[in-house]
Amino acid sequence: xxxxxxxxxxxxxxxxxxxxxxxxxxxxxxxxxxxxxxxxxxxxxxxxxxxxxxxxxxxxxxxxxxxxxxxxxxxxxxxxxxxxxxxxxxxxxxxxxxxxxxxxxxxxxxxxxxxxxxxxxxxxxxxxxxxxxxxxxxxxxxxxxxxxxxxxxxxxxxxxxxxxxxxxxxxxxxxxxxxxxxxxxxxxxxxxxxxxxxxxxxxxxxxxxxxxxxxxxxxxxxxxxxxxxxxxxxxxxxxxxxxxxxxxxxxxxxxxxxxxxxxxxxxxxxxxxxxxxxxxxxxxxxxxxx
Amino acid sequence: xxxxxxxxxxxxxxxxxxxxxxxxxxxxxxxxxxxxxxxxxxxxxxxxxxxxxxxxxxxxxxxxxxxxxxxxxxxxxxxxxxxxxxxxxxxxxxxxxxxxxxxxxxxxxxxxxxxxxxxxxxxxxxxxxxxxxxxxxxxxxxxxxxxxxxxxxxxxxxxxxxxxxxxxxxxxxxxxxxxxxxxxxxxxxxxxxxxxxxxxxxxxxxxxxxxxxxxxxxxxxxxxxxxxxxxxxxxxxxxxxxxxxxxxxxxxxxxxxxxxxxxxxxxxxxxxxxxxxxxxxxxxxxxxxxxxxxxxxxxx
Numbered sequence: 135x136x137x138x139x140x141x142x143x144x145x146x147x148x149x150x151x152x153x154x155x156x157x158x159x160x161x162x163x164x165x166x167x168x169x170x171x172x173x174x175x176x177x178x179x180x181x182x183x184x185x186x187x188x189x190x191x192x193x194x195x196x197x198x199x200x201x202x203x204x205x206x207x208x209x210x211x212x213x214x215x216x217x218x219x220x221x222x223x224x225x226x227x228x229x230x231x232x233x234x235x236x237x238x239x240x241x242x243x244x245x246x247x248x249x250x251x252x253x254x255x256x257x258x259x260x261x262x263x264x265x266x267x268x269x270x271x272x273x274x275x276x277x278x279x280x281x282x283x284x285x286x287x288x289x290x291x292x293x294x295x296x297x298x299x300x301x302x303x304x305x306x307x308x309x310x311x312x313x314x315x316x317x318x319x320x321x322x323x324x325x326x327x328x329x330x331x332x333x334x335x336x337x338x339x340x341x342x343x344x345x346x347x348x349x350x351x352x353x354x355x356x357x358x359x360x361x362x363x364x365x366x367x368x369x370x371x372x373x374x375x376x377x378x379x380x381x382x383x384x385x386x387x388x389x390x391x392x393x394x395x396x397x398x399x400x401x402x403x404x405x406x407x408x409x410x411x412x413x414x415x416x417x418x419x420x421x422x423x424x
Numbered sequence: 425x426x427x428x429x430x431x432x433x434x435x436x437x438x439x440x441x442x443x444x445x446x447x448x449x450x451x452x453x454x455x456x457x458x459x460x461x462x463x464x465x466x467x468x469x470x471x472x473x474x475x476x477x478x479x480x481x482x483x484x485x486x487x488x489x490x491x492x493x494x495x496x497x498x499x500x501x502x503x504x505x506x507x508x509x510x511x512x513x514x515x516x517x518x519x520x521x522x523x524x525x526x527x528x529x530x531x532x533x534x535x536x537x538x539x540x541x542x543x544x545x546x547x548x549x550x551x552x553x554x555x556x557x558x559x560x561x562x563x564x565x566x567x568x569x570x571x572x573x574x575x576x577x578x579x580x581x582x583x584x585x586x587x588x589x590x591x592x593x594x595x596x597x598x599x600x601x602x603x604x605x606x607x608x609x610x611x612x613x614x615x616x617x618x619x620x621x622x623x624x625x626x627x628x629x630x631x632x633x634x635x636x637x638x639x640x641x642x643x644x645x646x647x648x649x650x651x652x653x654x655x656x657x658x659x660x661x662x663x664x665x666x667x668x669x670x671x672x673x674x675x676x677x678x679x680x681x682x683x684x685x686x687x688x689x690x691x692x693x694x695x696x697x698x699x700x701x702x703x704x705x706x707x708x709x710x711x712x713x714x715x716x717x718x719x720x721x722x723x724x
Contacts, residue, residue, distance in 0.1 A: 257658025360555025
């Protein structure tokens with residue numbers, strides 16, 4: 135599954151000119167384009183426009199008040215704290231996994247790659263559930279945790295763990311095909327010239343993979359900030375303490391504070407759009423220089 | 425004097441053996457000269473084990489302790505079966521719609537040029553990037569009876585929000601990029617020669633598309649469908665707002681799991697989750713096989 139979705143920059147080259155024999159008749163071109171654009175407009179553009187329209191429905195002052203409210207600020211802080219822990223941890227994992235898989239031969243490589251893709255197939259709610267089963271009050275470590283007064287579930291550590299589960303493949307999936315495509319020649323040359331492991335990595339591998347790494351970090355970050363299902367299970371929904379931004383959006387929406395919910399949601403939507411912009415910028419850069 | 429070639433009987437240490445000797449010995453052994461294998465693989469396996477395998481095994485072990493009778497009772501009760509029907513059914517339908525429209529979108533993006541093509545291409549990834557809760561409330565507000573879209577459908581008696589249709593719409597949204605992004609690279613790499621040959625041999629455009637192109641696209645189409653289906657099956661955030669969550673009618677399986685957890689019915693929740701996990705693993709296996717099939721013909 136590592137290469138299933140062509141989000142890697144090098145995989146989507148620009149439009150190629152079509153030879154005349156292969157051109158569809160003009161009416162078909164027009165019809166298909168119209169159908170595609172209508173489908174995308176209905177399913178993609180409308181929702182994102184709706185988010186911003188509803189957020190500003192009661193005016194800019196209401197928007198700012200909703201975003202500056204203490205519970206909202208606490209949610210923003212918790213989301214940022216989670217991301218600050220989860221993304222670097224997953225980067226280290228991604229780099230380690232990509233190094234092991236792309237530079238060495240060993241049996242079980244495809245099993246490992248499949249295991250890395252596991253979170254994509256598992257429902258986020260189940261991802262949260264399994265942590266409750268391990269760390270919850272009735273879980274494996276429950277009694278030990280209670281005895282030592284450590285709270286994992288319904289507290290920040292649980293949120294961090296669940297978010298880590300859901301987002302760890304992103305960096306690895308970007309780096310593995312990239313590093314496999316780059317091969318091992320440069321690293322071998324570095325080692326024969328006397329570099330040790332860290333020098334080889336920092337000065338030879340890292341510059342080669344930096345755009346893929348950046349790409350993976352952006353995707354991981356976007357997913358980590360927006361994770362809802364898994365965090366919903368482990369968090370306990372305690373306002374001001376264990377609510378991330380998506381959970382706060384849910385609370386506001388369920389209280390019929392629609393404009394407030396959309397105000398916080400629009401921050402997340404802005405993050406999504408920024409992610410898309412950065413993604414596209416990297417891709418256009420790659421195709422421009424490719 | 426120090427022996428530069430280290431021809432002594434002493435076993436060569438790293439850093440003192442000249443490169444040619446090291447490569448010769450490593451060509452025969454299975455270890456590469458690149459350092460860091462143990463560290464990187466060890467860390468990877470430890471991370472995977474702790475974060476993924478141990479928690480997942482907790483679900484299976486808990487169910488194993490349940491006994492077959494209790495397990496079947498937990499999994500086959502009417503409410504649970506209704507939830508399975510909704511989740512699987514809506515995911516299949518959304519997957520099919522995405523397969524058809526995703527193919528059209530990929531075709532249009534790869535083969536036609538129109539103003540804003542690059543922008544549209546970038547926008548296709550929106551469901552990947554947008555948090556599910558945001559998508560959920562946006563779709564609900566659009567399709568409820570006084571929403572921008574809902575108000576046009578209401579006079580015809582078509583209700584989308586809080587019905588099966590709403591679930592279907594939400595799942596179509598989140599599955600949209602999967603088919604487009606799996607088909608696009610394959611379409612991109614198709615050689616024009618084959619189509620030209622077909623047209624010189626007398627095929628019209630439709631025949632060429634149906635008999636030459638679609639079979640080549642089939643593996644990637646199916647892969648995209650399976651990916652969209654797998655994602656839709658477990659989707660929670662986008663669906664839980666628009667579905668209305670009425671038991672037996674619009675309750676999706678992930679929500680049912682959460683409801684059981686809130687009632688402290690851990691065993692029931694885990695039993696349902698294990699069924700979903702098994703389907704996820706089967707899907708993952710299927711997707712891997714489909715990709716192997718794809719790779720036999722294409723470079724992805």
